[in-house]
Amino acid sequence: MIYNSIIETIGNTPIVKLNNVVKGMRGTILVKVEYFNPGNSTKDRMAIKMVEDAEKAGVLKPGGTIIEGTSGNTGMGLALAAVAKGYKCIFTMADKQSQEKINILKAVGAEVIVCPTNVAPDDPRSYYSVARKLNQEIPNSIYPNQYDNPSNARAHYETTGPEIWKQTEGRITHYVATVGTGGSMCGTATYLKEQNKSIVAVGIDTYGSVFKKYKETGIFDEREIYPYLTEGFGEDILPKNVDFDVIDNFIKVTDKDGAIMARRLSREEGLFVGWSSGSAVHGALEYAREHLKENDTMVILLPDHGTRYLAKVYNDQWMKDHGFVETRAFATARDIIESKKGKESLYTVLKNEKVSEVIRLMNREGIDQILVVDQGQFVGSVSSASLLEKIIVEPQLQNKQVGEIMDKPMLFVAPDSTLDVLSSHLNKDNKAVLVRDAIEQVHIITQHDVLKAMTS
Ligand SMILES: Cc1ncc(COP(=O)(O)O)c(C=O)c1O
Numbered sequence: 001m002i003y004n005s006i007i008e009t010i011g012n013t014p015i016v017k018l019n020n021v022v023k024g025m026r027g028t029i030l031v032k033v034e035y036f037n038p039g040n041s042t043k044d045r046m047a048i049k050m051v052e053d054a055e056k057a058g059v060l061k062p063g064g065t066i067i068e069g070t071s072g073n074t075g076m077g078l079a080l081a082a083v084a085k086g087y088k089c090i091f092t093m094a095d096k097q098s099q100e101k102i103n104i105l106k107a108v109g110a111e112v113i114v115c116p117t118n119v120a121p122d123d124p125r126s127y128y129s130v131a132r133k134l135n136q137e138i139p140n141s142i143y144p145n146q147y148d149n150p151s152n153a154r155a156h157y158e159t160t161g162p163e164i165w166k167q168t169e170g171r172i173t174h175y176v177a178t179v180g181t182g183g184s185m186c187g188t189a190t191y192l193k194e195q196n197k198s199i200v201a202v203g204i205d206t207y208g209s210v211f212k213k214y215k216e217t218g219i220f221d222e223r224e225i226y227p228y229l230t231e232g233f234g235e236d237i238l239p240k241n242v243d244f245d246v247i248d249n250f251i252k253v254t255d256k257d258g259a260i261m262a263r264r265l266s267r268e269e270g271l272f273v274g275w276s277s278g279s280a281v282h283g284a285l286e287y288a289r290e291h292l293k294e295n296d297t298m299v300i301l302l303p304d305h306g307t308r309y310l311a312k313v314y315n316d317q318w319m320k321d322h323g324f325v326e327t328r329a330f331a332t333a334r335d336i337i338e339s340k341k342g343k344e345s346l347y348t349v350l351k352n353e354k355v356s357e358v359i360r361l362m363n364r365e366g367i368d369q370i371l372v373v374d375q376g377q378f379v380g381s382v383s384s385a386s387l388l389e390k391i392i393v394e395p396q397l398q399n400k401q402v403g404e405i406m407d408k409p410m411l412f413v414a415p416d417s418t419l420d421v422l423s424s425h426l427n428k429d430n431k432a433v434l435v436r437d438a439i440e441q442v443h444i445i446t447q448h449d450v451l452k453a454m455t456s
């Protein structure tokens with residue numbers, strides 16, 4: 001198949017199953033990978049739709065100029081449309097946006113005007129106001145205004161929604177997307193809910209944005225507004241494209257959690273995605289942990305590609321400078337078991353085994369702990385430290401049965417016990433704990449395993 005121009009390749013992006021960041025969770029969790037669009041983001045869909053609707057309405061004429069306030073991705077989509085159709089582009093952007101985004105827009109022939117981030121939207125210096133003013137001054141120009149332009153949500157209603165419905169063969173039960181202008185959430189969710197009204201739509205918001213509070217209380221609370229770093233979603237205005245009636249819940253995600261999840265998606269799933277994709281997945285998993293059932297199918301929209309964040313989220317020094325350290329403090333017993341797969345060291349001996357035999361086994365296998373079993377039950381444990389203590393005092397203990405000198409059985413902990421919980425159980429008397437997994441297999445976690453997980 002040969003396309004007439006690059007804009008014909010927009011849409012029909014793949015849906016991919018998450019395999020690793022969702023370990024231990026119920027249901028099927030899928031992502032719609034929007035960086036497969038030619039401008040590497042979901043915004044291509046609405047950009048071309050806004051341009052074509054403006055042409056149809058007769059407001060955009062040959063040789064015209066497209067002016068937009070954009071965080072970069074809409075600009076890219078509009079610029080591609082402009083190249084294909086012969087228009088000029090001017091974009092206004094907030095100065096918190098990454099330099100890469102600005103350079104990329106310039107690369108595809110656009111003019112970019114950088115405006116201050118921390119001013120009110122109606123301040124004449126804001127990127128909204130500057131875009132509007134340019135539109136008034138430049139003849140034959142359009143200001144599509146992605147926030148309020150119905151073509152935005154309509155593009156997702158006509159493409160993203162039907163694609164997801166078809167790709168999941170109608171099995172989708174939950175749709176999750178970040179909410180910026182609201183187009184990709186609301187257009188898609190409106191379509192999906194028309195197919196099956198019980199589909200749940202979860203919007204991802206950020207701290208510093210007004211959406212969640214507005215949905216829950218109907219109050220536009222200016223105290224909710226403060227600067228944040230995540231790019232592309234969360235707002236200090238209520239765009240017309242956000243239809244609060246189709247969004248069932250909002251979840252707020254911190255800059256840090258989004259950044260860390262974006263890196264995990266790259267490393268653990270091979271999905272080299274942007275920051276807001278990390279936020280979408282982090283929030284979606286928070287929701288899924290509580291609400292998703294075994295037969296549910298969740299689709300999360302991943303808006304853009306990781307290359308736009310190389311100087312930020314994918315720069316180790318930048319992450320450190322912002323305190324975005326990927327601490328393993330919340331790793332769990334399950335993670336430790338997973339990391340030891342194939343290197344397990346759970347040894348058992350019978351209660352009537354001779355102590356000297358047990359010592360020989362420990363020496364041969366290089367292990368410090370052994371469980372003592374009797375009639376299929378864990379009845380006690382021995383550790384090299386406690387054996388040594390006892391045998392030094394009374395060497396003939398070697399000839400006794402292990403059941404006579406064993407310590408108490410090891411404690412069982414839940415698979416989702418975090419490292420701090422695990423370490424609180426481990427001390428001089430309890431050198432290891434046990435975990436029973438979903439298939440009733442027992443695993444041992446030693447002090448050394450916890451230490452290793454804390455420092456890796
Ligand atoms: C990186 C990124 N994430 C999320 C969004 C939010 O999408 P929407 O505007 O459809 O709500 C955008 C929109 O610009 C974006 O650029």
